[in-house]
Amino acid sequence: MYSNLQGTKHDFTAAYNCTWPHSYFRAHLALDYVIPDRAKPVFERIFADYRRCRRKTRLKIIDVGCSYGVNAALLRTDLDLDELYAAYLQPSGSLSGRREIEHANFFRNRGLRDDIQFVGVDPSFRAVRYAQRLGLLEAGITADLETRDLTIEEHGALADSDILISTGCVGYASELTFGRVYHASAPSRPWVVTFAMHPFSYHGIAAVLRDFGLETKLIDRFRQRQRRFSTPAERETILNAMATLGMEDRLERTTGYVYASCYISAPPGEAL
Ligand SMILES: C[S@@+](CC[C@H](N)C(=O)[O-])C[C@H]1O[C@@H](n2cnc3c(N)ncnc32)[C@H](O)[C@@H]1O
Structure with a gap:
């Protein structure tokens, strides 16, 4: 965590690793947390560009800081975040x-698409387990990659990915995590699309991705x-x-809102 913010940035951690997501949604709605919803059309635009560029239809997405599978739920259905908050x-x-079974049916009945597969990375193992059991995530890596390397099995789960995405996680996850995750899927040269809340810097992550040939x-x-x-x-x-x-x-x-910057990394000449 960015050291100057420690103690002042709002602390959501009690809701990160619960068996059920309700306290996560309650705590985040209280501060009108909207980034996964606002990011959705941007991710969809980039997915479409990527499909055109690489001539692929099925996508394997790695979500760094996937939590209860919020991005997967939004991007694999027509749901928006308000509908999830209400549900x-x-x-x-x-x-x-x-x-x-009711949770799994809810998402299945919303037409959970299978041309976009998600693998989640998040140390909050109960949240990841929830998302996996419901079928939102194909696989989950419940490790803190700030502190250790991937196992061979985890490495395999990340291979052949198309795009790494992340919302609300830079600051917890640094270039150490992004570097380890990218290394595991580097042969397929995935793109990386990240929303980093202000004032978290993206310099370190961009530098690690540059070492893999990404701009x-x-x-x-x-x-x-x-x-x-x-x-x-906190505002101050x-x-x-x-x-x-x-x-x-x-x-x-x-506006009274804190914003997140969008960074896109790809091999030179490919994205945007
Ligand atoms: C604000 S939540 C964002 C969750 C989801 N991406 C969203 O936007 O709704 C931050 C997430 O980062 C996760 N996290 C904390 N430390 C992490 C780390 N070292 N690597 C990956 N994720 C981490 C937390 O467990 C939590 O699920």
């Missing part, structure tokens, strides 16, 4: 109960809302950190 949190919502672009027009500031103190700390790094903060100052 989990309304007393009569389809996902308000704790029966696995990283910051795409300003794809910048999106992540969530509301939790407190005036984040704005100060952004100023120190020379990051433009016009949107944060106007």
Whole structure:
């Protein structure tokens, strides 16, 4: 975690590794966490570009910091995040109960597409297990790759991937994780599309990806809302950190939301 933010950045960790996702959705809705929803059309646009460029239809996506499979749920169905919040949190919502079969049926009935497969990477093993059992994730790697290397089996699960994506995770995961994950799938030269909340820097991750021959672009027009500031103190700390790094903060100052920058990495000449 970015050291200047420690103690001030809102702490969601109690909700990360539960058997069921309800407290995760409750805690995130409270701060109007919207980044997976805002990122969805950007990811879809990049998936379409990638399919055209590589002439592929079936995609294998690695989601770094996959949690309960939120990105997989959004990108493999027509659901939006508000519908997920309502399904989990309304007393009569389809996902308000704790029966696995009902959760699996909910996503299956929403036409869970199988031309996009997801492999999740997240140390929150209960969250990953939930997403795997429901069929949102094909496979899950429940390791903290900040602290150890991949096993041979985990390496195999990441092979032949097409695109690495990530939302809400840079800051927890650094170039150590991204480097290890990319190394495992480097022969297929996947693209990497990441939303990094301000003020987290992407320099280290971009540098590691450059060592694999990827060019990283910051795409300003794809910048999106992540969530509301939790407190005036958090707002102050984040704005100060952004100023120190020379990051433009016009949107944060106007809206009361903290934003995430979008970075796209690909072999030169391939993306955008
Ligand atoms: C704010 S949540 C984002 C989850 C999901 N991507 C989303 O946007 O809804 C942050 C996630 O990062 C995960 N995380 C924490 N440390 C991590 C690490 N070292 N490597 C990968 N994921 C990590 C947490 O377990 C949590 O699931």
